[in-house]
Amino acid sequence: MTAPDLPDELQTAETLRALEAIIFAAAAPLTLTEIARHVGERGDLLLLLRDLATSYAPRGINLVERGGRWHFQTAADLAHHLRPARESIRKLSRAAVETLAVMAYHEPVTRPEIEEIRGVAVSGGTIDVLMEAGWIRPAGRRESPGRPLQYATTPAFLAHFNLASRRDLPGLADLKAAGLLDREPPRELSLPLGDAEA
């Protein structure tokens, strides 16, 4: 322990240093009793703790008491430094773009339907990615055998692609005119987006 013959002020300064170190290194917030046991009882520790808390208040680390236990924590207003968000721009996989397109044109649509239209199985990961992007949402269950989950697009989807509504999606004729369709689609595959739906 610190030398007992130090003048009072130095003694106090030493106790403050000990308090800092003890609370800093502790595995969990400490009660006054626990702190006193480590520091070796001397002086009004509570008073010193409050002084210490005041001296730390303007700093990036604060000494706080919560339910009679003391601990250091980072100042609340600095949280954004500790969890800074960084945007990462990602590209959707081809499978994801296709799935999204099918959902947009055919919503509400079930996974088996998407698979039928795309001609390949749709992985759960693909749907997860579109969910994460915030572009699709589950849209209830289809009242058919097996009650499959339906999917639909979200307002965020419309916002991302600058669409006022789904009706702004170009029809098949537009796609063809834009050279996005090589062939006339078979008659039996009608677009569910025509004027009838509008």
Place this chain on the structure above:
Amino acid sequence: MTAPDLPDELQTAETLRALEAIIFAAAAPLTLTEIARHVGERGDLLLLLRDLATSYAPRGINLVERGGRWHFQTAADLAHHLRPARESIRKLSRAAVETLAVMAYHEPVTRPEIEEIRGVAVSGGTIDVLMEAGWIRPAGRRESPGRPLQYATTPAFLAHFNLASRRDLPGLADLKAAGLLDREPPRELSLPLGDAEA
């Protein structure tokens, strides 16, 4: 991040607060680059870190740099307040201490060189113990016959022995000046044959 229209002093004070909070919350010592990523690059962070370290120096918690990484730790002279709560560290064998010293003062150094300096074979166990402690690491191969593996110390070694950098190794400058870190004896070394036969 903080508002850009703050006067310089306030801006600096805010950066200091951010530095404190970031290093305090980090799970491991941080490099300057890592710190900069969190603080949002602005101003001479190294200068600010040194200011911060100076301001913490008299306290019970110190901000220290160890091998280019920064962290907070309790002041070494307060250990008696903290030790009962913590487990004591493992004792190193004499061979391990000696091997560690040779590595630290001669790095990068090969095993044959360590054996030449110590005059005995270095057991694999000794190197294992030092590796396990995280104090040494393989540091590439020497471009000499047999291409022996070289060893060097780690930032964790510096942190453990509270050294800011290898330059702070005790007596390093003197040993260097005396030529005792060279591979060959200095020419000017006088040979005291003594007069045992006289």
Place this chain on the structure above:
Amino acid sequence: MSDDGFDDGPPRAAAPTLVLQLGSWEGPLDLLLTLARGQKVDLAQISILALVDQYLGFIRDAKTLSLELAADYLVMAAWLAYLKSALLLPADPEAEPDPQDMALRLQFQLQRLDAMRAAGARLLARPQHGRDSFTRAAPEGLKLETIARYDTSFFELLSAYGAIRARHSQSTHIVRRRPVMALDEAIERLEQLLGASIDWTELSRFLPHDLADSGYARSVLASTFVAALELTRLGKASLSQGAAFAPILMRARP
């Protein structure tokens, strides 16, 4: 090794202690260093010749007590004995290696080992992290949160949909049977037409006449030609051609 002439080395009284501690020496260099430190604190001041005598005396005592000595201690003893004799001989400038250099090297090694020992001790005397200084026991940790932003253009979305629809129409197209005459069909047809005719007939006469689809016509021609070759191979027909590019004639083989 040494003889009685060099018997005025270390004090006898010290020997048993050293012998008992033999197991604790970390090799001959360690033993030499301990002997040297016993001689002088400043290793730059030690007498190499006296040190050699001390070492050789120590080894001799160990042998007297029938202690097993590790081979490297004996190798060092032999080396030191050689060094000593070389040092005592009149200086020979041709001597290789130079005994002065050998002695210098030994002294350097002792000083260096001693320096490393001291350095190790000074390292251990430093405040050690985890014993004297502590970091926080449970820091929250920092995290760079990554918010994924997907950058997909409207064009990509539309062309993806276009591709799906295109795939659909293509696949229905592929499923339709292409107009070809299979080889089996051609063989059967040709065999029938040929019948038992033993008159030479031009192969082209066996082709159907009214084929509007040129693709199908090509397929029929190819299949019929291969069918003719096949029937010939089977010995059911003969083929004949007068010259290159001349009409191919065919007849049944009796």
